[in-house]
Amino acid sequence: MSSVEEKLGMLTFKNDHQSHIQIPDPKICITRCKDKPCTKICPAKVYDWVESQKKIVIGYENCIECGAARMLCPYQNIRWEPPRGGFGVSYKYG
């Protein structure tokens, strides 16, 4: 058994200083979204609900660019775009 963190640790990333993922309306996460599927289904655990801040914290540096976040949010409240040219994950096997 290896954890996601260990799995992600083996990948090569080139991180942009700006995030390619945004949550346009953070209020929706508080008021309407009960299940928060992004926090469970994202295969790289990019989305984390931080109770003390009452918001989803986006660890975009770990994004492995499947794009599932685009359809995962029941309120279409995740804006995911591919990272700028040359940034993001570089798979060696794929």
Add this chain to the structure above:
Amino acid sequence: MADEKFDCIIVGAGPAGTSAAITCARAGLSTLLLERGEYPGAKNVQGAILYSKMLADILGEFWNEPDSPIERLITEQKMMLLSKDSALFGGFKSDRWRKDQQNCYSIIRVAFDRWYAKKAEAAGAELYTGVTVSDLIRKNGKICGVRTSENDELAADVVIACDGVNSILAQKAGLIDEWRSDEVALAVKEVLALPKEKIEDRFNLEKNEGTTIEMFGQITQGMLGYGFLYTNKESLSIGIGCKVSHFQKTGIPPYDLLEQLKAHPIVRKWIDGSKSLEYSAHLIPEGGYKSMPPLYTDGFLVGGDAAQMVNPSHREGSNFAMTAGKAAGETVIAAKKEGNYSAKFLSLYQKKLKETYVLPDLFDHKDLEEKIESRPELLNVLPDLLCQTAFDYFQVDGRPKRDLQSAIIKRIFRNKGVRHLIKSELNIQNALLLLKQGIKGALKYKSLGG
């Protein structure tokens, strides 16, 4: 680079884009292939099984090339139905796949994409890597180029979007909205290093030959999807994928599903002692024919995953992409000859695809996933029941066979799920459908001169 105008710009150096680039460049068209990864393949994930025929249609006998990126020749294909602790399986192995009918190979997708893109460069295409295209440029309504994330503009007579399942361009061209979560599957995968000899021993394989194993049943926990294990030269590819809408409903993290698959008592032995090389995740477009966007508009074509060209029930996709890329390239060559890049002329692309297996296969499988999803018993009841039945059949426990057989039949027909399934299938609509298909089939057979 802003002043130059290309005959054709292709976005995405995967199987679709590179096939299009090779086709265009060979015909002498000035061809630009753009890739957002640092190198071709950097963003791409596949099982991966490569079907020979479609690539050979473009490159000839690539398997004989010294630097061919093939891993193992697949001579055996297996399917397994897994319950919690058992496996019911079937498969096929053939010597014909060894001799002259190379059907498919296992590949490492990144190595393949890098090799394949070099073929496009050798044919005369220009390849820019590390370039993300973020928008299209239009002039009088016609698409005539692309804008990169760094705001560079690149002009062309035609843009071919092969930018994958997360296609930005098909959206920017107004051909699609966002996919719905029931139109895509999410797959996670790991490549596990294992010595050659161990792979050949464990899977009973000849040197350089490989097997594929598709796994259904309890491992997807009622979600529509399947697991797979493919043998590479010195590694195994193991993964599992299910529809995103089902992940949404169950809330099961995909990496947990993968770890459970790896820990399954039947699977565990195969990967024992292996070392993880890489974890990856990718979306697979599974909406099929009904989710396909229009394939062309003025100055623009779309192919591969970006156009939902996948047949998940036969694990085909990259072959569709290659055939589509080639057809798109040929369409652009014809358009260049006529100097006509209108949607009307570019509709030739769709006509070409109708003449191949691409559109017919997508059309014929258009209702399959819906049909399975409307019968949840197929996913959450039948696999366990079938494994239990097989267990009873093979288990010698001292009961007379006649008692055993009637116990098996009783269990099957007393099962709530099975009864529900039978009840829902036995209706006048299905009876009429069967009759209709029977007559249609008979007429077709007759018209074939049978």
